[in-house]
Each structure stands twice: as C-alpha cells, then as structure tokens.
Amino acid sequence: KAFGTMFAIGWHASMEAGKTLVSYATNKTLAAKERLEELLPQLHDVAQLYREGLCTLFPGAYMQMREEATVRDIADWSDLVFDGTDVKCPFANALVVTNNDFCNFLHRDRDEIEVAYGMWWTARFDAELNTWLFDSDVDHKDVEGGQFLWGEYGTMVDFERSSGLVDIFWRGKKDRHSTMQSTSPRDLARFGTSVQITAAGAAAFKRFWGAGDSERRSMLTTMLDRQK
Template identity: 30%
Template structure:
C-alpha cells in the first residue's frame, strides 16, 4: 500500500505549540481550523506512500502510510486496500451503531486536566477495557447503546428494553464470532508492516504486564494469553479536538482513517425510530470531507486528508505516533452529509492498565465480580 518512502527531519518547536494553544484560548477552548495563520508554515502530508518523521536522535517519532494509487480513477484506490481491512472496517462501523458514545477519550488524563475538559466536536466510542466509575466495579467494557436519534421527531428517544437487548446481543455476537479478534489481528498486522519495532514494543509490554486485549471479551480478571492494547477509540461525525497529549501506559499509538457512506435505517422493520448505518462505497473518499487534518503541533507537520491535488490522500490512511509525549490533535472538520470520516486508534491506556492491576489485587474468587463485560449490561 505504499511503494514510495519519504523521510522528514523534525524537531520540537515550543513556539508553535504555544501559538496553537493561544489560538485555542482565543476561541474559548474550541477546536482549530487549518485555515488559521498558525498553520501557514506547516508541512502537510497527502502524497501516497510511506512517510517517517525522524528527530535529532534519529528516532522515528511518527509514521504515516497513505494508500498508493496507480490508477487515474480515484475510486479505484480502494483496490489497494485488502479484503481484511474492509471486513474490519465493517465491524468497527457497525460497533458505533451498537455502543453508547463516550465523552472522554479512553486515553485522556484525569477529569481535571486540560485535555479531558477541552471542547471537542463529533462522536467518539470506545472498545475494550477501561477504569469503571460504577459501584463495586473496577474494570469494565463499554456499554451498549441506550438512546438513539429519532430523525423524524428530531428528539433523542430512549430505547425500549427489547431494543437494548437487541443491541447487546449483536455486540456479543461480534465478540463471540471472532469479529473483534479479527480487528485486533489486522490492526497489529498493519502496525507491524508500517513500524515493526514500535509494534513489537506494544506487544511485549502487554505480555509483560499481562494486559487483556480490547478484543478479549472473556477476561474476568485472571492471567490471560490473549494480551494486547486494552483500548480502541473510534471517531466520526466531523470529529475534532484540541491539541493535547494522552495519558498512556505506553506512549506508542497506532491508528487508521477512512471514509464511509452514511445512511439512515430503522432499528426494526416498521419502526419509526432510526439510527445511522455505514457501508463502504468507493465513490466517497477523503476529498469529500473538508478539514479534519491530523497534526503534531510540536513538529509543524500533519496529514491533510482532503488536499485537492493529484496526490491527495485516498482510501486508507494509517499513522503511528507517541501519544503521551508528542502533542497532537484533529482539526476542525465538517461532514457534507451522506458520508463521514472514521478515525480509530489502539493503545495501552494508563487508567485501563491500572484498572486491570487493581482487579488482580482481589482474591481469585472476587475478581470476576469486579469486572463488567458486555454480557453483564
């Protein structure tokens, strides 16, 4: 998916980061647009191929892979994306129609930090294990959907008991039939083919501390062979946020972006209640959604998905970065209707790892009662 390799010498620029934070302050904590003068000197990446940002210590701080297009017809860029990737994208897209949205990034710091309280736009979901705020629960998976948008009534409508059970059952099917495990496998495979060293570091750390993978739905507190990144974050709906660093147990993060068709469908045949559905459609791509650039504020560099040039970003875009060390953000974006850009990332979050360790401090017979999986909602 990337035949050409591009190298960038990058170094931290505190002045640029201060300027971006000042711009956020002037906008009262709002997310920024790439049209601002603060981004005039940024290096924007959109050329198909593999891009590595290397610092003064010759370390790779960021990596980007953009689908390589060999055809004049841009809609054929998806021919270069494997069938495996398309399958896991379908799973991720469906998950967002089943799970409850989250208000804080799974990798965010405590609620008092600027990163956790800053404004953001769009929608966000979590997959995997996180620190629970519920009574008598230490670690939990993310909850099934409790409410949905009723388009014709223009109000939020609470789901009935039957509908909630339907959502929970479908989430469990995606867990039980191996769909989430396939997501984990494909992401790790893509991660390893982009930057083998950082990928192996995440695998080794998860094994060393015995952290259950976000796809390990059977975990109840015991030691496990199915380890990996404990959390996946998914975004869409014109998602953007402020410049921030994450609060990760391991700084290395891997993520992927793509565009999907968006449409309404009934929850059940004959019902008025509706929810979004998503599907792959090669007629929609990054060029159709303005903004949403992913930036590394300290390095004056970012991915410009919608660049209207011959070498604009197409199809699948993958990135690796140091989430808790290098400030990053998604800039202001606007979905045009009919399609949306999905973003996703996998990582070892500090609060998730702390929750796993806290569960294991209980006696073995108590552990399962401190863990709440999808089957317990």
C-alpha cells in the same frame, strides 16, 4: 473541548460499586444491544487488522505494545473470553472510534506507554440498512479538512490528499497532537480510530491482579456480562 462523536470499546477503570475492571458500557436501547450482538463475533478479526497494521507500519512499536501488555497482563480490547483468570490476547486495552466531523485541540494522551496507532477511512450512510458502508465512490477528498496535526513539529497528515485506508503511528503521551475541524457532505463521514494502552486502564488491571483469586470475578464486568 472536542467536537463530533467519539465511541470506545475495551477495558477501563470502573466507577461502579464493587467493580475494578469493566468493559465500556453500551447504549441501553434494544437496537444498540442488537447491533453489539452482531458486532461481537467480528471483534477478533478487527483486532487482528490493528495488530497487523501496526506491525507492518512500525514493528518496534508493535513489539513494545505487545510486550508491555504481556508483562502487565493487560487484555486486548476485543477479548470476549477474558474471565479474570487468564489473558489470552495481551495488547491495547482500548479502541476509540470518531466520526461526525470530530475535532479537538492540541493535547497529549493519558496513556501508559508512548505507542498509539490508528486507521482512518471514509464511508457513506445507508438509510435503508441504518448503518455506515464502504463505498468505492467515496474517499477522503470528499471531506474537507480534518488534518491530523503534530503541533510541535509543524507536521500533519492531509487526508484530502490521501486515498483509501490511512494508518498513522504517533507517541500519544509525548507529542502534542490534534484532529483539525472538518466538513462532511450529508450522509458522508471520515472515521478515525486509535488503539492504546491507557494509563487508567493499566492501573485498573494492576489493581485487579492485586486482588485475591476468589475476589476477581466479582470485580470484573465483561462485554458478555453487559449483554445479559
């Protein structure tokens, strides 16, 4: 069981009738749709940050993720132009974001490969703008707990002793790991993220590419389709 809040964006296996590969659905409220419209043009730049971050931290892991996605024709989680005919940006199929004192128990991820990478930071909620913003006066020391733990090795990232943007590589499907409980002051949060090639996502892409050319577009729901 997990506590806190988790969001995801990207591609996953569908439970919708007649669909094989779909983007994560958004909240159906008008406000959520408007916020997504603002976000979509920025996704490419965000995805590039994760590519550069993983490549800088662990070049070999970056190459493995890129090569696996290329061989399997797995579209990047941020790919807005993917229409079922050509994968222009093969990489991780999912980006997950957590906040609201998210925590979970020791587990292994259901990923296709052993590469997982994420970034952690703190932010302050602006009530006037109704959004989270970076604030130079806010840092990890302001949020109690929330360590990232590798249980089998007795190793953890102690965020309270860190500052700024923290990035982490882990073998999600092999190493048992967890995010420990945290306590945040009001209107403050630590955000955690990860990019991965999920096992279910990889299987969905395999089924998708196994279908006939004339069938594929009808089996696909993109982020732009969600906006219609």
